[in-house]
Amino acid sequence: MASPKGISTGHGSVPETSRPSVSSELDLPSVDKVLSGLPDISSILPVQDATVDSKDQEAMFRALKNIIEHAEQTSEVGNSFDLKELHASLGQAEEEARLGRRDSTTLESVHTTLIQLWSCNSNLMAQAAEILANGSRDPSWRAPIGQSGILKFFLDVVSSRQELEQGLLLHSLRLVGNSCADTDENREIVVKGNYTLAIIRHFLNPDLLMVAIPVIYNICMDYEPAHAQMAENRAAYIILRLLRDGTLGDNEALLGFAYDLVELASEQAQGVENSPDGTILLLMELALNEDITFEQYASLVNCLSTYLEQERFQNACISNNMVEMLLSVLKRSISIEIDNSSKEDVSALAQARIKANQALSEVSASPLFAEHYPLDSNLSKTLKSWIMAEEEQLQICACVMLGNLARSDEVCKKMVKDLKIHEELIAVLNSDARGSVLHSALGFLKNLAIAGDNRVSLAEAGIIPAVSHLWAFDSVPQVQFSAATIARQVIISSPENIARLLSPLSDDPDSPANRRTYLSLLLVLFEKTDSAPIKTEIGRSIASICRTLTPKAREGDEQASTLLNTLYDLHTGVARPLGAMITQTQWPVVRSEGWFALALMANNKSGCVAVADCLQNEEVLELLKKTLSMSSEPSDEETEKKDPSQVTKDRDNVFVLVQELLKNESGALPEGYRNTMEDLVNEHASQLKSSTA
Incomplete structure (x- = not known):
């Protein structure tokens, strides 16, 4: 068996210089600390106190091997693999074997043999695990492996806190991942014993990481109970830490599994609720990493938007000075390269920009935002400069966030009298801006018009002629409505x-x-x-x-x-x-x-x-x-x-x-x-x- 190749730590890491000056109180625990706070999984394995002659061990091993090979006949399985092979084994089966019985009865003796080999601490355990892991690539073996107790046995091996041979753990994980492919009854066994946590613990082992992550992915794919359990076991935060630290290297297949798992976990309420506040910092740091792909960027932005729907993460973002970083995440969407000939990429980019703006909108709507980022802050000045920007998403962002600041007569009057923001907004209305930009500018102007003293200033700056041509903007009724509302407000x-x-x-x-x-x-x-x-x-x-x-x-x-x-x-x-x-x-x-x-x-x-x-x-x-x-x-x-x-x-x-x-x-x-x-x-x-x- 060839050992997994070493994993580079250079490509995926985020340079320390890109990290913001965040509060030292930000909850950003290590992976070890996160895992130590989770419950132990009880591993029920026989005591290893039996004495079995080596010849008898070899005989038991050959019997086990013959059962699997007899059933597979013409299906020869190699003794080495790499991540691509593992990926294939998790997602696609080998061709159907034509001979042999593949049911739990056939495997009962295999289960008995495994217990005997384990009990005598046989050095053949890893080879036995490899043969069964290879066999489990065939879909017809998967249900019998679960029904016979073999899956449970290897789950207990994976959960054991003993010092075990790496090869045994490696092939045990492979068997678990293969057996759970498209097999919900086996996934149920995993979830019932909370074995996802045992597998996640192996994320810390560089020799097992490349297997453990795709195994978790395979268990969770299209099976919601596993999604929920994986999320509850802090998988998203743990993977984000590994990604940020560069532990996953630059293996595209492994990175693909990792980003998908983070996004799956963010879809679960308990996963978001249980995540440390520092989760949003990790998401932003990764999103700003120049080495990630567009697909990975879009995934991170989707997750970030989900987390920032919660008040706790909004407050953490504001109080730990991360809003500027969040602005940078949006700005990154302007420069990131995509395949413009791909409708999927173009649509995904549009959605990512909307999600980033949505996150910024949620944050700026928080009462804390005005306290930490007053009108004379650098962030507010940046937003003001974006009102007339060429990129419409930056314009929308500026209008929404500054509009959320305009919640008191005092601030609204200052924006109009001192900063003349209304003049720039009216210029936007008179431009050839698209409906989404017009709608955000109108929303901002509606807030400014609430302050009575501003109405004359708005009218003197030409607000009525500016909104009048938008009354014919019938392609976007929301624009017409807002334009009609402003007319009512100023009179x-x-x-x-x-x-x-x-x-x-x-x-x-x-x-x-x-x-x-x-x-x-x-x-x-x-x-x-x-x-x-x-x-x-x-x-x-x-x-x-x-x-x-x-x-x-x-x-x-x-x-x-x-x-x-x-x-x-x-x-x-x-x-x-x-x-x-x-x-x-x-x-x-x-x-x-x-x-x-x-x-x-x-x-x-x-x-x-x-x-x-x-x-x-x-x-x-x-x-x-x-x-x-x-x-x-x-x-x-x-x-x-x-x-x-x-x-x-x-x-x-x-x-x-x-x-x-x-x-x-x-x-x-x-x-x-x-x-x-x-x-x-x-x-x-x-x-x-x-x-x-």
Whole structure:
């Protein structure tokens, strides 16, 4: 038998200079320490106190060998192997043997022989293990090996804490791996005794490592209980330490098994929960290693994203100064080489970038992030420089992470007033950026617009024209929605910004665009979209205009009166979005807001025309009747969602709406509608009188 070749330690190791200046308190235990914290596996083997003559031992060995060779007949198995051969034996069987019985009865005498050879501490044990390991490459031997007790015997050998011959351990591991290939009943034996831990302990033995890792892989493949047990036994962390330290060398097959096992373990909740905090440092260090393949990089990023979904690892990443390193992992995806002709590679790269950004998003959403990385930190400055970067994933990252910092009025004001970040974001909106970048920039701007003092600055920087062209971005409805939301945000309680929304698209009086406004474009979106949230958001913008301007116009404010006239005269169907607010059923408070805005509109003669147009919608009209009636059925789903005060408020607003409409409509109501409105008012008054009595 040829011994396994020595394993180089140069290729896979991560240079010490690439490690970040992390806290000394980071939980980064050695493999020995991790394994020492796991329970021992009891090995039940016969006591080695028998005395058997060497000739008798040889006779027993020949008998064992004859049973296997008789069954295999024409299948000759070599006496040496390398990792490629082992890989084949774990994944593919030799051709089916045509002669001999292959069942547990045939192997009962083999099991007995093994016990006898063990009991006398025979030096033939390793050869016997090799013959059986070779035979187990044949699928027809696998179930009998488990049923006869042979698998359990060799699992106990693997679990023994005695000093055993390396060859015996090597072939015992091979037998376990081969016997478990596509054989769940044998895998169940392994899992039942927690033998995966015994195999994992051999990861520390350089002479057995190249076998132990693929054996674990073979046991776990497509068998979830083994996945879970392997993960619970800290296999991911242990393998990551071995990879980081270069212990696995540069053998591609072995590295492939190792990275797959790490990813399998990360899919198990108990594996992630039980991992030390330092797991994320190992993942990042490896991901930044220039020698790894793209496939390995993608696997590491997937794992990293999974770990950073947990608050514990997010906090560890932040408090141990690893966020900059995480940024580097994302940046690495920009330069890493892939086969651009491969659809699989292109798709995997896109997913890796999304996963890396997702991890950064999770980390920056933590309350700890703002404490450790304030706006004047180097990391924040780096992110600001990425807003206008050529790589869209860096832009997305910057918008999301800085957007997560923008959670207080103080920070938002500083970002706008001192750093002028809003100007760069608006430039992104005006560029040819793709939908994902636009969506992230809009999300950031929405946070900045929450601070009231920022709204004028945003409008002065051209936010309304910038978002207006995105209202036609129908390929990404999320972009349309966010762009509509920003329009609503910047006009809240701001006649100046409302004036900007109502300003003409062209200053040329002879141009048709002079009679169209930015609000006109928003109303075009309302008519085209099928999205209820977008329709509702546009309605809320109209309601905000009415809330701000109508009281001022009543007080004689000339600008407010002029803007109201523009609102009604240049925008046919301007009240229809309010109807969408009323007919939606998800948010009762939004419906109430819609009724109130319609009542404000009805206070204006021109506004009555818009209200009458809105009431052409039969659903709105029926809801008006139902709301005004005192006999609304208590079982009504929408009524049950509202509290009694909300129902009363809606009824009062509708009553005012109808009264104002009757007073100001001046023929705007279609024939028959006025009578309907009058009947509703009279009925409501009668019901009020009756209930009072």
